Amino acid sequence: MIKLRDIIIIICLLGAAAGIYIYNDKGEGSRVQIDYDGYKYAEIEFMAFADDEEQRIHINGTTVVIDKYGAYFAHSDCKDKICVRSGKINRVGQTVVCLPLRVSIRIEGEKAEFDGITG
Amino acid sequence: MKKLNKLTLNALLAALAVAVSAAEGLLPSMAFMPPGAKLGLSNIVTMYTAKTLSVYNALAIVILKSLFVLVTRGATAFFMSLSGGFVSTVIAAILLNRKNGKIGYIGIGVTAAIAHNTAQLLIAAVITNDGVFYYLPFLIAASVATGSATGVILYLLITVTEKRRSG
Numbered sequence: 001m002i003k004l005r006d007i008i009i010i011i012c013l014l015g016a017a018a019g020i021y022i023y024n025d026k027g028e029g030s031r032v033q034i035d036y037d038g039y040k041y042a043e044i045e046f047m048a049f050a051d052d053e054e055q056r057i058h059i060n061g062t063t064v065v066i067d068k069y070g071a072y073f074a075h076s077d078c079k080d081k082i083c084v085r086s087g088k089i090n091r092v093g094q095t096v097v098c099l100p101l102r103v104s105i106r107i108e109g110e111k112a113e114f115d116g117i118t119g
Numbered sequence: 120m121k122k123l124n125k126l127t128l129n130a131l132l133a134a135l136a137v138a139v140s141a142a143e144g145l146l147p148s149m150a151f152m153p154p155g156a157k158l159g160l161s162n163i164v165t166m167y168t169a170k171t172l173s174v175y176n177a178l179a180i181v182i183l184k185s186l187f188v189l190v191t192r193g194a195t196a197f198f199m200s201l202s203g204g205f206v207s208t209v210i211a212a213i214l215l216n217r218k219n220g221k222i223g224y225i226g227i228g229v230t231a232a233i234a235h236n237t238a239q240l241l242i243a244a245v246i247t248n249d250g251v252f253y254y255l256p257f258l259i260a261a262s263v264a265t266g267s268a269t270g271v272i273l274y275l276l277i278t279v280t281e282k283r284r285s286g
Binding site: 102 | 192193195196199221222223224225226229230233243246247253254255256257259260262263267270271274
């Protein structure tokens, strides 16, 4: 049932997963980009928001809420609600996608831009 | 096995795969798992088919199951189901039917789960943008857990049914 190679495969995969995670982590982001149908729809700087300030964006049946500490899907008309259950994101590169409605939100930061060029 | 027996068994397994995946959809999402991650119970059925019948019978099940998904959950889910099912079934079939294979059932289950998720992630990237690759490390970790579980169940299924057939 389990052979030596299975254990090697599992260790390699978990190592790769940890490596990708650490490599991808670029700290807290400063703005959120909202894409619809694969194209950029909006970009919002949330770092400079006041404590109780929040912005709601309604797009194709979803509601994206952005506050000082990040962004999340507050509501979605889709069936599975995976995007809503994903919760709030605030680290650079973190992404939540509502596949059925083709809306995605992604956190951006200054450092990510440079990594995008060099890496 | 007679042709008719094969066809009947294939049809039964196809119905089982559809029923299992529908039942799985009713389960609440698992704790500590990335959103959208599933156990992949119907993969057990397709892998079992690939081992006991042939890879073509298994792919027939994948297509039937995807059509069921198309009717019940729409086009996006259809492409996700078809791409994931196709890639993982082909890879699992190759690994399962190798003589003197050095990879055990757990390794096969994990490899198939990774293939399933990676194919779906690629489709998701085409539909939206490459941001979905942020999910990759979480999906790999989830695949190791779910693939091990499906691998163990597949091993038990195959040993039990082989024993019955020979005994």
